[in-house]
Amino acid sequence: MAANGERKAVAPDQRCAIGLTFGNSYSSIACTIDDSAVVIANEDGDRQIPSILSYVDGEEYTGTQAKAFLVRNANNTLVSFRDFLGQDFKSIDPTHCHAAAHPQDANGSVAFSVQDKAEGDASTLSVSEVATRYIRRLVQSASDYLGKKVTSAVLTIPTNFTDKQCEALIQAANNADLEVLQLIKEPVADVLAYDARPEAILEDKNIVVADLGGTRSDVAVIASRGGMYTILATAHDYEFAGVHLDKVLMDHFAKEFMKKNKDVDPRENARSLAKLKAESESAKKALSIGTNASFSVESLAEGIDFQSTINRLRYETVARNVLGGINRLVEGVVKSAGLDVLDIDEVILSGGTSHTPRIAANMRNIFPESTQIQAPSTNPSAINPSELQARGAALQASLIQEYETEDVDQSTHPAVTTVAHITNAIGVVSTAVPARRTIHINGPKEGGDVLIKVIEGNTHIKVTKPEPKPEKKDEEKDEDDSDFSDDEEEEEDKREKVWKSGETLAEAAIRGLKKGSKVEVTVNVAADLGVTIAAREVGGKGGVRGNIAAP
């Protein structure tokens, strides 16, 4: 074990960096090839690699192979251990390990007891050791794919990871001979993956990232301002996640089975339960792609084979509770960010559970028309939600791999990352400072002198009855082209976001505009909130420039 606190560092010219998402249920690895991220398949051909380790006769198995052993070798199979890193035994939730090796208390920390050698007694592995072994396998897969040894990685973490958990994760990675370039928050990695697409346009927007995973759902509201991301609110939920969708399917099929075979409950036998779970999960995945899925298990319980089918509608009915929970979660986090659904410009669905078409459809209903829902079933150009985080991490890795470790540390220091955000828009939406925005405004058709008035803006939600067509209120040249956002059905109230002009900050005049020309206004907000405004005719010379002193 490396000395505590001693972080592994590799010289920038010898780095080979990847993005690594180490999840509770699945992990992914990605690298960048020619500036675009590519998710790497492991030797089994999986791009989503189950975060499972299994030991059979001293052989170590990971991924899909290990997952298959949940049926026959549950006691020596380790699942769902990521969240245990850096945690006390008291504070962990061992539910998901119920059908596998159980976590044990080792002087307050978490450990597993597994038979990892062919002979001898079972050995006790700390959760850090387990994570190290798993990460080592991931790195090996990536190295095999790339043909050179992977030395460094950017890892993703949930937004609620404590410093201790981060430290434990870094330590586990270091022990696996992997340098951690940076830990980035999962929702931010998702946003980065979308923003790095060549067709993406840089604009100020509010994004909801719903990371719906196997064992937990995390939702975050992120403000993207000039390509910089600020997390406004987060919510974490352990009740409405992938396993709960599996659970409803398991219950459904168990009941079907019991209808045909009285008094045989496949949920009472551990092995039958494991088979039921495995097949339910694949049925769930099949339902994300097609409208029908077949379910068949040989010798489900007491040697009886079972075969059945389910259609998507039926599935959505039995899973109503879980799906509804996810909706409430998303609505709740938007509210806790102090925003309205109308303020949200984009919803990114990430994580394996996001493949479920119903969830995307629900989001479509919650948010207004103008909001983009980035999910495979609503947007054909959406990125595979399971790959988002790994891609984001890989992009970040390619961005920072040329920098010295020290530089990265300095740049991520709170002194750099914590900055003032203006509360009211100054032609620019509330954003981190320093900031600079440039806007082009059409001049009057006939040319001549014009007045530019820079004012603070405020949004508010206007509720109107359906009859009168609401008038757009912002008459000033606020750069935000605040769209009308229609929502709900015809009969209901119309809710829309409107800009209200606040206090006037400055006025400027441009004289002698040519016919049909445009005016370019650049608003520059310094770190001390001093504002510089420059206005000039596009293509023209000179122009007007002025300062507004810091408050």
Added chain:
Amino acid sequence: MASTTKVERPLPTLPEGWSAEKDFKPVGKTTGSTQRTIEPVGPHFLAHARRARHKRTFSEDDRIQAQEKAKNIEQNDDSDVSEPEDPMMLQREAKDWKSQDHYQVLGLSKYRYKATEDQVKRAHRKKVLKHHPDKKAASGATEDDNFFKCIQKATEVLLDPVKRRQFDSVDEKADVEPPTKKEAQKNYLKAWGKVFKAEARFSKNPNVPMLGGDDATKPEVDEFYNFWYNFDSWRTFEYLDEDVPDDNENRDQKRHMERKNANARKKKKADDNARLRKLLDECAAGDDRIKRFRKEANAAKNKKKADKEAAEAKAKEDARLKKEAEEKAAKEAEEKAKTDREANKKAKEAAKNAVKKNKRVIKGSVKDANYFASGGEASAEQVNTVLNDVEIVQSKVDPEEIAALAGKLNGLKVADEIKNVWAEEVKRLVGAGKLKDGELKALA
């Protein structure tokens, strides 16, 4: 960075009578701000961090970035500084392309198999610009496009992955010669490391272990030799094939040539494997690390044996020392007993003598006191009683008391004093219960 937003709405015209100094009039101030943390992720954050750390403004940063970018592009252009062209090479006949060094023709001799496709393309362009026949014609030279054809052929080979691999596999100029003894003396591992680095280009497995330095561990060294002794090379030798006649007339001849070529390839491949093995044998023979590991292994083995022997010898020595110590102790004890016995004997004799002497003194004292007879000679009976009493007293008291009594009596000549002493002694003895009252007749 400087993305702009377009607003369709036209600007209002300037109201009448509006005027300000320099056409700009600050009116209000921005409302307050809140502190929030931005996520340190993404290209725009990097730009932000760069500005924050170097305290640059937006325009400064844009300018510096643009400068650096421009510099980078220029550097890229300069990176392939043209190599001097060998005049002999320029004289080459295009039809001898099989024997030409394509990398040298394009001026990429120092890159060889490492040259990227991009480098090849750029080198080609550069050479074409220089050696195009039209240019030569313009400068009045003869119409000689031989070298231009060489360039075209070289590019054709190097830009085709299959052909390039065939050429690379016989490109012996990229080999590093094994070091001479003199070179190897200086830094053995470094000198040989270069050889294997060059050889590694033929490996099918991209993860090739390298020779490593002096501090390499035994598993690392073992892995290196195991890998290289089982080296899986993609090297082929079809580039050196003799031309197969391409006419349909003589099939037998064609087949014969093909067979001959296949055999030649096989032989070359075998020779190449043998060559690599020989290289490895040579390298291993002088590798100090192997010697060191063997020595260490031997030392470990010997150490066990030596430890065992040492333990046995120590046990033997311990037993001997213990025996000797025991013998010595017994001897000493015996001697001590002997001397003790003698000393006892002497002391006893001395005590006996002292008692005898004291008894004499006591008896003498009675005599000196004239047997307590008052005047004249003491009668025989008196003498007898007194002496009898003295005998009784002497028999009752132990030698120390006799000595004390003798001490008191010694030197006394006066009869009364002697009698007093005796009287006291008798009283003391009676008091101590050693004598019974009236047992003594004369001395009471």
